[in-house]
Amino acid sequence: MPPKKNYRYSKKKRPYKKRTYKKKTYRRRNTGNYVISRPLLPQVQKVSMRYTTRVKIQPALIMSDITDTGASVSVYTMIWNNLFDPDFSSQAVQHGMDGARNHQPRMFDQYGAFYNRQTVIGAKAKMTFLAVDRAVDSDPGSDVNFQFMEPQPVFVGYLKSQYADDAMPSVKFDDLDESRSLVYRRLVDPNKPLTMTAKWSLNKEPSRKSRLQLEASQQEDDWGADFQHNVISTQRRYLHLFAHPISTQETHSSINEGTPTPIDVHIEMDFITLLSDRKDIGQST
Numbered sequence: 001m002p003p004k005k006n007y008r009y010s011k012k013k014r015p016y017k018k019r020t021y022k023k024k025t026y027r028r029r030n031t032g033n034y035v036i037s038r039p040l041l042p043q044v045q046k047v048s049m050r051y052t053t054r055v056k057i058q059p060a061l062i063m064s065d066i067t068d069t070g071a072s073v074s075v076y077t078m079i080w081n082n083l084f085d086p087d088f089s090s091q092a093v094q095h096g097m098d099g100a101r102n103h104q105p106r107m108f109d110q111y112g113a114f115y116n117r118q119t120v121i122g123a124k125a126k127m128t129f130l131a132v133d134r135a136v137d138s139d140p141g142s143d144v145n146f147q148f149m150e151p152q153p154v155f156v157g158y159l160k161s162q163y164a165d166d167a168m169p170s171v172k173f174d175d176l177d178e179s180r181s182l183v184y185r186r187l188v189d190p191n192k193p194l195t196m197t198a199k200w201s202l203n204k205e206p207s208r209k210s211r212l213q214l215e216a217s218q219q220e221d222d223w224g225a226d227f228q229h230n231v232i233s234t235q236r237r238y239l240h241l242f243a244h245p246i247s248t249q250e251t252h253s254s255i256n257e258g259t260p261t262p263i264d265v266h267i268e269m270d271f272i273t274l275l276s277d278r279k280d281i282g283q284s285t
Contacts, residue, residue, distance in 0.1 A: 041114055044276045046121075049105035051086055051269045057243040059154050059260040072170045073242040075159070076265065080200040080237040081120035081223065083108055083271060084230045088167065088238065105271055112227035116277035119224030121202045123271045125239055129156040130193040130264040150190070152245060152260045157184030158198055159240040166238065173244045186246065187263065200237055224274070241265060 060071040077088040083105055111118070131151040155173070162181045163169045176182040187194050202223060225231045243263040 041278055043278050044274060045115075046272065046274055047107070047111065049083065049107055049111075049271045049273055051083075051103075051105035051271065053087055053103075053267050055087075055089070055265050055267065056262040057156075057241060057265060058262045059243040059245050061260075062245050062247075071172065071244075073173050073176065073244045075169065075240040075242045077167065078125065078239040078241070078267065078269065079231075080123045080164070080239055081202070081271075082225070082231045082236055083118055083120060083273065084225065084228065086269060105269075108227075111275055114279055115227070115275040116279060117224050117226055117275070119202075119274045119276065120271050121223075121274055123200050123269055125158075125198045125200075126195065126268040127158065127198070127241060128193050128195045128266040128268075129187050129243070130266075131187050131190040132261045132264060133190055134261050151188070152247065153186060153188045154260055154263060155184045155242075155244045155246055156187045156194060156263060157182055157196060157242060159242065161200075163240055164200075164237045167233075167236070169240060182242070184242075187243075198239060200239070205237075224276070241267075 055076055057074055057076045060074045062071050075089075079086050079088050082088075086105070131154070134149045134151055159169065159176065160181050160183065162179075163171075183196065183198070185194050185196065205223075223231070223235050243260075245260050
């Protein structure tokens with residue numbers, strides 16, 4: 001049998017072809033008459049703005065002869081949907097707390113330079129309550145013999161949405177507790193502050209058309225306001241913080257008995273806001 005032949009296969013090589021590239025030419029743009037085809041800011045924009053403040057709440061003084069049912073809770077009021085002045089109460093100025101008051105949220109002035117109108121559609125509040133030690137007079141005949149003692153226990157919290165329409169509610173703790181119209185906790189230890197949160201949303205507001213008595217040049221569904229203006233009174237929603245003594249002992253006659261000290265409160269609010277009616281470039285604020 002003859003031997004098999006050994007065949008070798010090789011790949012045929014293509015001839016090399018040198019590539020040629022076309023030289024690009026550039027033209028200088030005429031930027032002198034360049035016009036922006038699209039605005040830098042949208043007509044409507046949703047943003048988040050943060051607001052913080054520190055206040056004090058003086059719990060109500062309870063007289064032993066009329067019991068707890070005769071004293072209304074002491075409230076401090078914020079506004080859910082009013083960016084120009086979220087702090088409704090004047091107690092902050094009276095108590096002289098440190099920090100800024102009667103101010104707007106962060107970036108309020110900057111956004112106001114580009115938009116004419118703002119509408120709060122939602123907000124979240126974080127409240128931190130702190131008890132303060134009592135200064136007790138150990139020697140009533142002297143003006144300098146004071147010592148610090150543990151604070152009297154108090155209830156702290158906020159009223160639910162049933163009172164969101166009322167700017168200055170006057171209601172007793174027992175009535176609130178019976179109707180479950182408040183959220184509260186017990187504050188005792190000055191070294192252990194209590195933190196609580198609350199939310200508000202415009203989507204959960206009931207339809208109030210045909211029942212509203214509106215101010216001049218306002219519409220039923222107008223929940224917003226121009227920058228540098230407050231929301232109209234009929235459209236405001238209030239957040240009421242409160243502090244109330246737990247004990248029904250006499251608290252008004254002597255500093256040695258049980259006078260409740262003011263409660264320090266740190267308030268942090270985040271507003272979800274729609275900015276609308278964008279200003280033209282060069283329009284004055």
